[in-house]
Amino acid sequence: MVMTGLGATVARAGRRLLSSLPALFGVLVFTFLLMRVLPGDPAVFFASGPNAGKEEIEQIRKQMGLDKSVPEQLVFYLSDIGRGNLGRSMMTGQPVLKDLRERLPASLELTFTALLIALLAAVPLGVVAALKPGSLVDHGVRLFCALGVCVPTFVSGLLLIYVFYYLLGLAPDPTGRIDVFTSLPPQRTGFLSVDFLLAGDIEGWWAACKQLILPALSMALFVIAPLARITRASMLVSLGSDFVRTARSVGLSWQKVVVTYALRNAILPVITIAGIVFSTMLGANVLVEKVFSWPGVASYALDALLSSDYAPVQGFVLLMAGIFVLVNLAVDICYGIADPRVSIG
């Protein structure tokens, strides 16, 4: 029975992935065209050496394949994608696929950590606020959330750096994933905190974690608010519903009522929001990545966009679209676990 349930879920997930392919294709073509409509000419930008003239511009244009017509470029681009080639970045001089592969784990590690911190803070806060609506605690949570939202991430990032690095000297220097003097573990997952553990290097693991805390915290602060608000709202509904009243009336323990009955029913919208928050954070944490010199995909894409470097931007959007599809799928599967009545399809 359990096996067939699992099999069905996998089959449905597979179907869902297939059905998202047209959307991915649309994103691919749309980004391609959008980049070409933008008014910057990458060839002119990159030919900005002290003596680069018309000849250099033409040469770069040829190198980037921009000397061909747009439909021709699109065909070449699609056939390259079909062969798993995302093109080459002018900015870093590396193949885009290699850049993304090196940078994605950095972004994922940061985003997962930030989301974990945010959820650990937001769900209890939301629950506490919902248990006593209108109380001082509720207002306190609201104030905290409002502060988190209205302070932009780069401000909180710079503040955290100022206090914990500059004034107190507790945090390591905010320059990337690992101290420049620490040697890296053999790369297995790309997640430094995991790789260090696998290599059995506890000192390195702690060094990597220390680098991670501040950027993750400044990102988490920003997303605690939506998560806590949605937890509170959905807990209120859940606490006021018939089954909770029944559970209370039959004398179930407080913990059982709140955690097992109310929270489990209230968690669905939180999961949805967490999925959306995750995808947004991954792409939109440019400022945190910049402030902490985090070698992630978002700052990579922004730099590429500013210099009209087509290949990395296209590669990044495709990657984000792919991740969005996967996250949505994961959210749907989580639904199934949280509430067996829901089935994905």
Added chain:
Amino acid sequence: MRFVSFRPASSVLATAALLLVAAAPSHAQTRAETLRYVTGASVNTLDPNIPGSTRESFALSMSTYDRLVAFGRKQLNGKWVFDLDKITGELAESYDVSPDGLKLTFRLRKDAKFQDGSPVTAEDVKWSLDRCVTAPILGKAQLLTGSLTSADQFKVIDPLTIEVTLPKPDKLALPNLATVYPLIINSKVAKEHATPEDPWATAWLKEHTAGSGAYVIESFKPGEQVIIKRNEDWNRGSPDKPAFFKRVIVQSVPEPATRANLVERGDADLVVDLQASDVQSLEAKGKLKVISTPQYNSITFVSMNNQIPPFDNVNVRRAVAFALPYEDMFKAALFGRGAPLFGATWPDGKPLNGIYPFQAPVKTDLDKAREYLKAAGLPEGFSTTFSFNVGQASTAEPMAALVKESLAKIGIKVDIQKLPDAQMSTQINEKKLPLFTEGIVAWLPSTDYFYRNFYTGNQRWNYSSINNPELAAIAQEARFEPDKAKYEEDGRKLNAIHFSEMPQIPLWQPNQDAVMASSIEGYTYEFHRQVDYRDVSRK
């Protein structure tokens, strides 16, 4: 991560030995022998010749490769700067210029070796220079400015002598060989990686080095960091010694405030691209060494498109020149950190000398500006746009607001346009911007070079699109003028035309503010406006 090693077996042994040795000295000692340099930019190629290479890549190549010759250095107001007039040998032990100026003969150092241990020969030099003028790389356009255009000009005389022939006695031929591009490559190694489509091994050299320079690449992560270690055999700086630092870490830190924190806390040793406000506060605290050098081979200006109405009228251009709020802009944009190019007095109305960039006799004088507008037939003013690129926003944004405010006083309504860098360069190339601010730099800052490159022809670097036959003719003539007095006279004429035509308005030369730990010595302002890691040492 890539390691460039030519002798894998011995380098493994060396690494093992290093590890054993490294266990003994304390962390502090190795830190003292390491230079940690942080920058907002990043290295994107190991060969600076690749189109699109960044300034950080230029700087790195100065340490990983040698050239035939190098610029000397001199003191300017107590600060070390590169000296265009003193060219010393780098790979060349000595050089001769023939009396007619048409032949340059270089004799190579006998002890010079590439990083793989093989000797540097005249064949390697010829291959490298041939590559620079033949391959589709950046060096081609640069060497052209020194009349170096064809492989036929480079002749191997014997294994240690090479001769360069010039069609005309060009003053810039020799200095050109000291610039970033004509680096000397180990041709045997490079040829092994050449392909029929890529005979000059550009693809391979982009990610590997094969030079004789002071430093060897230890690891290269494009966009993040480069770590280089000392080449112990290199002795081109001082007679018997290699470079000072055993290791140099070039790390990208995009946020300027973070860079300032790093250097203040002593975690970074040297940074040259801080915001003017941070430099000022760090200087005031007095813990760090701040060396500010006006970038005397660069200019920030406000340019007008001399072909687009109403800026095709010289009186409109003059009106703008007298309406700009120079002092306020200088303070708001740079905190006064630089050399102003406004506010001069020319007693008899003539240029003080023939040197460009020159300080112009312009100042904020709204009445005069209104008169010029009236003379142009536009007493009511007009509307226009003022553009700058996002990359320069920290200085250009406050400036733009002041320009808008001041020009409004004489009736010119300005719409501020902040453009992404690529869009800005595209619009400049297409000559579409009426009024904008930009900066230029010349590696070989001679008067004729500036005028020929930035004020003549229908080309991208002629920002103002000025088309003045007299100016073009004098600039061309000055290029090959051997007589110093006549050259100076030509320069004065050019400067006079510049002031009377007012194609663009030079504002200032911003400072290069190098902020460093107090133990760092020997910092020199270089032509490429980056740090040459070979210059610096720790006390």
